[in-house]
Amino acid sequence: MNLNDPRDLLWMACICYGISFATGMLKTFRVEIQWFRNVPILAILCGFVAQTRALYLRGLEVQGCPLGNTLERTQFILWSLILAFLILRFMWRLNLLGTFCAGLAMGAGFLSLSLPGSDSPYWTDPDYIRLFSDPWVELHASIAIFSYGLFSLLAIVSGMYLVQRNALLSRKPRLIGSFLPPIHDLEHAGFRLLSVGVAFLTLSIVVGGMHWTRHPEFVTSTKLYVTLLLWLGYAILFFMRMGNHLYGSKFAKVSIALFCMAIISLSFVNSKSKKPQIPVSASSLVSLDPYK
Template structure:
């Protein structure tokens, strides 16, 4: 019972850390002070939990817990989180903070879900199963964000054409103005991209821990990373090159079509998706 409660607390920590990384990504692109502070306090909460477990481990073993691989991973993740908090609080180097937390998230997830560190094989197996559930849930949530973004882009193109052709009517009034449609499409992608990235990190981790023969060059795996790259390029065009309007809307629509191809076509060609649990 105690082991199961500890496991749950570790899982909650991973989810909170994922939310912190998502917010750091938004702050990385927009330099939003409020978002940065919220991400900071979420990360601080993760650090407190990690520190408590670290101290408990020291008291339990009577030594500093770095002698095994799993202990080393835990301490490594704790160091990364500590450095991220210091960088956020005193130096404000957002680029370094975001990517440091990406590494930290991977290490924390690896430590949390690796079955070898748990005394009970049942608990270890359950953790692996729940890792898959978190991976799938985050992927579906990112797909939902991309889908809504796609709809906003379609509405943008329809509204743009109606205005250009000067077709005033009820349809025009029922669709939001172009600026709002463009902004909502962007915001949803801003949420979807880091969520898909974290989902892929957890998915690769699950495959590495669960499957005897994991192929990194699997069609679905490569397709998913390609989709992520296309959406990341969309954000680059939107944020750095300040591209807006019809061109970026068509880019977003094309990215979503690639996502559908990856989901249905590449998923059917995958060696392990939909066949393993």
């Protein structure tokens, strides 16, 4: 295991998240072992440190925020997810939230590392200079990806809400339901996460719009429409929830559906932008970024 190799560090982070998920589930099933009571949160912290170092080292290689391929974008979203969880953990003590976050980080992390072609070494091209031609574009992309991390946490909380609601409606004691937070706490947490996520995504669009007005040639209509439609979907969800027009299970289901659409849109925009056969250069690499 090379601690100076980003991929090795990302594998290490996945293993740590897997340990956190496994021990968290053991605690859920009432397997009480005194010495590993704090193992889940400690494993998440170790995984977060390893993931942070991996993204830092990759950032040095690409000379910017590492968002140039599928692996980097996925790992940045997962890093944002864990960061949001660690921050919110001190504000809301939601049982099993860390376990589910670790499970998602482990699964998506392993998948992104295992998929062939997900980590194309674009920075080794002889004509490569840097991923982002403008610091405002880099800021726009990083804020957008961070908002996706918040929306992934919202999707997890929404899933927990649906599980708890189903357990309450069935009126049958279920093991997982007894460990989940009260349903009203989950609903309040979901709205707060949505509010913060929409704020960050709005800020990202404002920053990106400043660049687009100066260099519209770097932004395709497809990327622009997908980004605006996604923002519009979350904004409508926010105002409908704030006005109590959409709440409860419907709010949770729409939150999960929107996040799935957000993840699918990444692949859609990326695949569309790769169709034209053009020489690889610094400017073309910039245009391949779906968040510009």
